[in-house]
Amino acid sequence: AQRVTQPEKLLSVFKGAPVELKCNYSYSGSPELFWYVQYSRQRLQLLLRHISRESIKGFTADLNKGETSFHLKKPFAQEEDSAMYYCAQSGGSYIPTFGRGTSLIVHP
Amino acid sequence: DGGITQSPKYLFRKEGQNVTLSCEQNLNHDAMYWYRQDPGQGLRLIYYSQIVNDFQKGDIAEGYSVSREKKESFPLTVTSAQKNPTAFYLCASSIDSLGETGELFFGEGSRLTVL
Numbered sequence A: 001a002q003r004v005t006q007p008e009k010l011l012s013v014f015k016g017a018p019v020e021l022k023c024n025y026s027y028s029g030s031p032e033l034f035w036y037v038q039y040s041r042q043r044l045q046l047l048l049r050h051i052s053r054e055s056i057k058g059f060t061a062d063l064n065k066g067e068t069s070f071h072l073k074k075p076f077a078q079e080e081d082s083a084m085y086y087c088a089q090s091g092g093s094y095i096p097t098f099g100r101g102t103s104l105i106v107h108p
Numbered sequence B: 001d002g003g004i005t006q007s008p009k010y011l012f013r014k015e016g017q018n019v020t021l022s023c024e025q026n027l028n029h030d031a032m033y034w035y036r037q038d039p040g041q042g043l044r045l046i047y048y049s050q051i052v053n054d055f056q057k058g059d060i061a062e063g064y065s066v067s068r069e070k071k072e073s074f075p076l077t078v079t080s081a082q083k084n085p086t087a088f089y090l091c092a093s094s095i096d097s098l099g100e101t102g103e104l105f106f107g108e109g110s111r112l113t114v115l
Helices: none
Strands: A010-014 A019-021 A032-038 A045-049 A072-074 A083-090 A102-107 B004-007 B010-013 B019-025 B031-038 B042-051 B054-057 B064-066 B076-078 B087-094 B110-114
Touching (some): A010 A019, A019 A102, B004 B087, B019 B031, B019 B087, B042 B064
Parallel strands (some): A010 A102, B010 B110
Antiparallel strands (some): A019 A072, A032 A045, B004 B019, B019 B076, B031 B087, B087 B110
């Protein structure tokens, strides 16, 4: 079965510090990887996907097939980045599977 | 205003009662999904539907039922057989479950509390 692992339940940093939210996946084929974000009192929404290779709100994520990882990074965290982040993959079945989520708190 | 609408936002139910959560989308998406979101457990798939009049069980389908009679609607019934129904339920849709983007669009969720 497909599995997405986010090892950190909570990540707490200060404003301006670098951030890395970890994500490992299990699908051995050519997965499609995503990061979704849920800000307080807002609906879950797509942050970025690996096929687009773009930076959104300063966040980037690189797919590392050797390590089966898709870590989310930002060089300088902002307070407005505080949110719940979910890594997701869709593989052969194309049904998205989500990780348990990481709560990011950015302190002023 | 396009998007996914879930109702009700909050729902209270007595033990032994069935309850139906509504999910409507006007995005013309083929695929729709129901997830359950619990603290520390992420999103777990209950049911999904790739096309009208067809749906499949997800990872935690026991105690739940769905229907997909119309493309825009995918209601979820939480039955009395569901042992731990108190949770936050999220409905989502995607253009096509076999589409390349795979992006899901989510509703605002429905919080069910069993008293």
